Amino acid sequence: MQRFIMIRMFHSIIALVAVSMIVFGLGRLSGNPLDTLLDVDATAEDYARVSAYWGLDQPLHIQYLTYIGNMARGRFGESIRFPGQDAGALLWGRLPATLELAAIALVVSALIAVPLGVIVAVKKDTGIDLAGKMIALMGQSLPNFWLALMLMWVFAVNLEWLPTSGRGSWRHMIMPGVALGYFQVAALMRLTRSSMLEVLDTEYVKLARIKGLKEGWVIWKHCLRNALIAPITYFGLILGGAMTGSVVIESIFTWPGVGLLAIDALRAKDFQVVQSVVIFFAAIYIAANLLVDVLYAYLDPRIRYTH
Amino acid sequence: MANIAAIPGNLPGARRVNGVWRALGTARRYPIFPVAILLFVLVLPAIFANWVAPHSPTVGSLSNRLVPPFWVAAEGEGIYATPGGTTEHLLGTDKQGRDILSRIIYGARVSLTVAAISIFLAGLVGTTLGLIAGYFGGNIDHLVMRAVDICLSMPAILFALVLAVVLGPSFQTVIIVIVSIFWSRYARLVRGETLGIKSQDFVARSRVAGASNLRIISRHIFPNIVNTIIVLATLEVGQVILLEATLSFLGAGLPRPTPAWGLMIANGRELLVTAWWVAAMPGVAILLSVMSMNLLGDWLRDRLDPKLRNV
Numbered sequence: 372m373q374r375f376i377m378i379r380m381f382h383s384i385i386a387l388v389a390v391s392m393i394v395f396g397l398g399r400l401s402g403n404p405l406d407t408l409l410d411v412d413a414t415a416e417d418y419a420r421v422s423a424y425w426g427l428d429q430p431l432h433i434q435y436l437t438y439i440g441n442m443a444r445g446r447f448g449e450s451i452r453f454p455g456q457d458a459g460a461l462l463w464g465r466l467p468a469t470l471e472l473a474a475i476a477l478v479v480s481a482l483i484a485v486p487l488g489v490i491v492a493v494k495k496d497t498g499i500d501l502a503g504k505m506i507a508l509m510g511q512s513l514p515n516f517w518l519a520l521m522l523m524w525v526f527a528v529n530l531e532w533l534p535t536s537g538r539g540s541w542r543h544m545i546m547p548g549v550a551l552g553y554f555q556v557a558a559l560m561r562l563t564r565s566s567m568l569e570v571l572d573t574e575y576v577k578l579a580r581i582k583g584l585k586e587g588w589v590i591w592k593h594c595l596r597n598a599l600i601a602p603i604t605y606f607g608l609i610l611g612g613a614m615t616g617s618v619v620i621e622s623i624f625t626w627p628g629v630g631l632l633a634i635d636a637l638r639a640k641d642f643q644v645v646q647s648v649v650i651f652f653a654a655i656y657i658a659a660n661l662l663v664d665v666l667y668a669y670l671d672p673r674i675r676y677t678h
Numbered sequence: 679m680a681n682i683a684a685i686p687g688n689l690p691g692a693r694r695v696n697g698v699w700r701a702l703g704t705a706r707r708y709p710i711f712p713v714a715i716l717l718f719v720l721v722l723p724a725i726f727a728n729w730v731a732p733h734s735p736t737v738g739s740l741s742n743r744l745v746p747p748f749w750v751a752a753e754g755e756g757i758y759a760t761p762g763g764t765t766e767h768l769l770g771t772d773k774q775g776r777d778i779l780s781r782i783i784y785g786a787r788v789s790l791t792v793a794a795i796s797i798f799l800a801g802l803v804g805t806t807l808g809l810i811a812g813y814f815g816g817n818i819d820h821l822v823m824r825a826v827d828i829c830l831s832m833p834a835i836l837f838a839l840v841l842a843v844v845l846g847p848s849f850q851t852v853i854i855v856i857v858s859i860f861w862s863r864y865a866r867l868v869r870g871e872t873l874g875i876k877s878q879d880f881v882a883r884s885r886v887a888g889a890s891n892l893r894i895i896s897r898h899i900f901p902n903i904v905n906t907i908i909v910l911a912t913l914e915v916g917q918v919i920l921l922e923a924t925l926s927f928l929g930a931g932l933p934r935p936t937p938a939w940g941l942m943i944a945n946g947r948e949l950l951v952t953a954w955w956v957a958a959m960p961g962v963a964i965l966l967s968v969m970s971m972n973l974l975g976d977w978l979r980d981r982l983d984p985k986l987r988n989v
Contacts (some may be wrong), residue, residue: 382824382827383827385824385827385828386824386827386828386831387831389824389828390828390831390832393828393832394837394840397840397841397844398840400844508969508972508973509965509969511916511968511972512916512920512964512965512968512969512972513961513964513965513968514920514923514924514927514940514943514961514964514965514968515924516924516927516943517923517943517957517960517961517964517965518961520943520946520947520950520957520961521957521958521961523950524950524954524957524958528950528951528954615833615834615835615836616835618833618835618836618839619835619924619927619928622928623947633836633839634839634928637839637840637843640843645836645840648836649832649833649836649837649840652833652836653831653832653833656830656831656833657831660831
C-alpha cells in the first residue's frame with residue numbers, strides 16, 4: 372500500500388513539473404515580456420535595467436529554476452499588470468470566490484441529479500426513465516456559456532429577477548451555479564441510478580417492504596442512504612471539473628474568481644499570473660485524482676497489485 | 679418493476695398506450711431520432727452548404743441589420759419601432775445584416791471539419807502510442823503513460839487559451855489544442871485493451887508461428903480493439919464540437935469572420951437585450967448536434983462494446 376502511494380505520488384509530481392515546464396515555455400514563446408512592460412520610446416538602457424530586474428537576462432533554464440524555487444517558498448512571481456503584487460497573492464485573494472462558485476455548482480447538480488437518479492432508478496425502463504436520461508444528457512450537450520447567456524436573457528433581461536453579473540447576495544449565485552452545475556448532472560445521475568438499482572435489489576430492501584413500510588419511506592430513506600456512497604466519492608472529481616469550468620462562466624458573469632483573473636491576465640499578457648493559475652488548476656486536478664486513486668486502492672486491494 | 683399500462687386488457691386505454699410504448703421502444707432500440715437530427719442539422723448542411731444556404735455566410739446587407747426570426751411580429755411605433763421577421767431571413771440576421779440560418783449551415787461545415795480532422799489525428803496518435811505502450815511495456819510504456827497523465831491534468835480551456843495567444847487564433851491552433859488534449863484518452867484506453875488481449879492464447883500462438891511484432895499488432899490486436907476506438911471517437915465528436923465552440927466564444931478559436939457557432943454566440947453576447955436570436959440560434963444548433971451525437975455514441979457503445987460503460 373505504501374509502495375503504491377509512493378509510486379502514485381511520484382507520478383503526480385512528474386506530471387506537475389512537466390505542466391509547469393510546458394506553461395513556462397509557452398509563456399516565453401509568446402513574445403518578449405519587455406515589449407509589453409516598456410513604452411515604445413524606451414532606450415536600450417531601460418531594456419537592460421528592466422530585464423535585469425525581472426531576471427530575463429538569465430538563461431532560460433536558470434529562469435525556470437528560479438521560478439520553481441520561488442514558488443516553493445510561496446512566491447509566484449510579481450504580476451506584470453499589477454506591479455508590486457505577487458501572482459500567488461492575487462490568486463489566493465480570488466480563490467474564495469471560485470470555491471464558492473464551485474460549491475454552488477455542486478449543490479445545484481446534486482439537487483437535480485440525486486432525486487432524478489432515484490426516480491429514474493425506481494421507474495426503470497419506463498418513459499420517466501427515458502425523460503430523466505434526456506434531461507441529464509441535455510446538460511452534457513449544452514454549451515455552458517450559451518446556457519449562461521440564455522439564463523441571463525430570461526431571468527435578468529426579460530423577467531428582471533436576477534442580477535446579470537457580479538458577486539454578492541444569493542441572487543447573484545443562482546445563474547452561474549446553474550450554468551456551471553448542469554453539466555455535471557448527467558454523470559452524477561447515472562451513478563445514483565446504477566447504485567440505486569443495486570440497492571433496490573438487496574435483501575434488506577425486500578425485508579423493509581415485507582415489513583409493510585411505505586414505499587416512499589423505503590426508497591428515500593433505506594435505499595438512498597446506502598446508494599449515496601458512490602456519488603459522494605465522485606464529488607471530489609466534480610469539484611475539480613467545476614473549478615476549471617469556472618473560467619468561462621466567471622468571465623460571462625464577471626464573477627471575481629480565479630478564472631476571471633486568468634482571462635484578464637491573458638488579455639493583458641500578464642504571464643506570471645497566467646502560469647500560476649494554470650499550474651494551480653493542474654495541481655488541484657492532480658491532487659484530486661491522486662486522492663481518488665489512493666482511496667480506491669484502499670478500498671479495493673486488487674488495484675494495488677496491478678500497477 | 680412491471681409497467682401496469684403495458685399489460686394488455688388492464689386498463690381501458692391499454693391498447694393505445696401499448697402502441698405508443700412500442701414506438702418508444704423502437705426509437706430506443708434504434709437511434710432513429712438522433713441520426714435524423716444529425717443528418718439534417720450537421721451532416722447534410724455541412725456537405726451541401728453552398729446549395730442549401732439561402733444567403734452568403736459572410737456578406738450581409740446593412741439595411742437588413744438585426745431582423746428577427748420570421749415568427750416575431752413588428753412592434754412599437756415611430757423611432758422605437760422594431761421590424762418584424764420575414765421569411766427572407768428565417769432565423770433573422772445579425773449586426774452586420776448577415777443571414778443567421780446561412781451562417782449556421784456553414785457553421786455545421788466548420789464544426790464537422792474541426793471534429794473530423796482533430797478526432798482522426800488524436801485517434802491516430804493515441805491509438806499508435808497506446809498499442810506500442812501496451813504491447814511492448816517497460817520503459818516506453820512508462821513514458822507514454824506519464825505523457826498521458828500530463829495531458830489529462832492540463833486544465834483544457836486555460837491551456838487552449840494560452841496556446842491560442844502563443845500561436846494566434848487560427849484553424850491550425852484549434853486542431854493542435856484539441857489533438858494535444860484528446861489523444862491521451864485513446865492512448866489510455868487502447869493501452870488497457872492491448873494489455874488484456876496480449877495475454878490471450880491466440881497472440882502467443884501467432885508468436886510461436888513466427889509472426890513479427892508488427893504483424894501481431896496490426897493483424898491480431900488492432901482488429902480486436904477497433905470497435906472500442908469507434909465508440910470512443912463517436913462519443914468524443916460532441917465534446918470536440920463543444921470545446922471548439924467554447925474556444926471560439928472566448929476568442930481563442932477560429933478567427934472572425936468564420937461562421938463558427940461559438941463565434942456567432944460571442945457576437946450575440948452584447949446584443950442580448952436587443953436581439954436575443956443572434957446568440958440563441960447557433961446554441962440550438964450546437965445543442966441538437968451534440969445531443970444527438972451523444973445519443974448515437976451511447977447506442978453504439980451498447981451495441982459494440984458494453985465494457986465501455988464508464989467512458
